[in-house]
Amino acid sequence: MTIKKICNYIYGMVLDFFYPPHCPICEKYIENRSEFLCIECSAKILAVEPLKIPKPLLKEIWRLTRYKEGTREILHDLKFNNSTKYLPAIKKILDKVIMSKPEILQLLKKIDVAVAVPLHTDREKERGYNQVELIFNEWLTNQNIAVEKLLLRTRATNHLYDKNADERKKELAGAFATVEGAEVKIKGKRILILDDIVTTGATMSECAEILKSSGASEIYGLALASDN
Ligand SMILES: [Zn+2]
Numbered sequence: 001m002t003i004k005k006i007c008n009y010i011y012g013m014v015l016d017f018f019y020p021p022h023c024p025i026c027e028k029y030i031e032n033r034s035e036f037l038c039i040e041c042s043a044k045i046l047a048v049e050p051l052k053i054p055k056p057l058l059k060e061i062w063r064l065t066r067y068k069e070g071t072r073e074i075l076h077d078l079k080f081n082n083s084t085k086y087l088p089a090i091k092k093i094l095d096k097v098i099m100s101k102p103e104i105l106q107l108l109k110k111i112d113v114a115v116a117v118p119l120h121t122d123r124e125k126e127r128g129y130n131q132v133e134l135i136f137n138e139w140l141t142n143q144n145i146a147v148e149k150l151l152l153r154t155r156a157t158n159h160l161y162d163k164n165a166d167e168r169k170k171e172l173a174g175a176f177a178t179v180e181g182a183e184v185k186i187k188g189k190r191i192l193i194l195d196d197i198v199t200t201g202a203t204m205s206e207c208a209e210i211l212k213s214s215g216a217s218e219i220y221g222l223a224l225a226s227d228n
Contacts, residue, residue, distance in 0.1 A: 094136075
């Protein structure tokens, strides 16, 4: 064992003693800090499925987990507490997807470029990051998918969670545009729109309209969680 390894080992023991690692979902103690989720939660968190929300411009919309089972706490922390402490747990979930869900590998094979639903500049500044990029960028780069900033939010929009489908559409109308010079990266490309949570698909649909009008050939959607 090298000195560095011994130091890390002792540091780990001290850390475990003062801050025993807990599963962010069920709060249960976890023996191996690097697992981030307990075995039970880890086994049941994935709910990989294509969503049955017909959106004419999107060929498929996939979700990886249900918003109700654990990812709610994790995403809430990332979005509203300005905290990235659960990011390793999210990465663990995404790695699990790659290892056990061939349907997502099939989806990724069809993609030329991925784009995160953008935040308004003010909100991104306030939060310090776009959580969708934090969730997906590294994971997709590791799968050899380019992630590009092709879209921007032209105005701040209100939260959508308390709005019905019509109100959502109204709230989002005209809220997105392409960034300067994005057209060449969009034209003829198969694009994957990324979001943290998908509910009615209104946000993805609005982004898809912009991408389609810039010449995207096929558009898909992928969300970490869906609440339906
Ligand atoms: Zn757990």
